[in-house]
Amino acid sequence: MAQNHFQLSVDITMGRPREFSHEEVVDSAVEAFWSNGYEALSTADLASAMGVAKSSLYNAFKSKQDVLLYALARYANMHSAAVRRLVDESDTVGALRQLLLNVAQCNDDGRGCLLVNTAAELGAKSVDVQTELKSGFMAMQKAFAAIIKSGVQAGTINFSCDADAVALTLVTGIAGMRVLAKGGYSAAELAPFIDLLVQQLTA
Structure with missing residues (x-):
């Protein structure tokens, strides 16, 4: 993929x-x-x-799919960075629960997750898109694993849990919740599932 820090010239009528x-x-x-x-x-x-x-789009990105690959990488970087910021929270479990509740309640204003949406639409149609999607999901998994490890060190999360496995459970659970939320499930209906996800951190 091309470098992320070049200037893209855009044609205008004058000047x-x-x-x-x-x-x-x-x-x-x-x-x-x-x-x-x-x-x-x-x-x-x-x-x-x-x-x-x-x-200019074709000159810089070559194709519409090429733009999508950059967009998926950018989205994953931004959202995994947001998850990693939860390291600073004193109540790690509470912060993770609130994140899950936010997904159930608003699901990013009904738009869901760009990675999940694209996986459903194109994941089986393009190897390049599938590769970028997996990279994005893995970035999210690593971000959650970092939060869990931080919580274990702080004593707020069960010290015996497998951080990577639990992080994958969270990524999988969130993806599923986003799909169900789009399918009409309410936050109240998803609450028991959120409780199950959080219980694995403290059991």
Whole structure:
């Protein structure tokens, strides 16, 4: 994958081309794919959402799928970093429970998870997309494992638990909850499952 820190020239009608950072246009792509999915989003609409000319998109990213790969990586980096910040929480178990409750209650304003959404739409259709998705899910797993290990060291999480295995359980559980939430399950209906996920940290 290309470097993440180059300047992308964008054609405008008059004057010199404006330049946007790679992160800026990829962040816009994340929002576009997250809100619309992949197939329903035309390349022209994607370029418009990114604030670039269609020709510039192809020059910089080569294809719509190439943009998606960058977007998935960016999304995973941002969300795994957000999870890792829970290390600073004094009540690790409480922080993880609140994260799970937030998923059940709002599911990112109903949009769900970009990784989960893309896995359902394209995971079986493209090896490249599948590879990026697995990398993203593994980043989330490692972030949760880091939180669990921190909690074990602090004595707030069961010291005998397997951090990597529990982290995979959390990633799997969250993915499932996001799908069920989109399918109409309420936060109250998902609460017993959240309790089961959290119990493994303290049992």
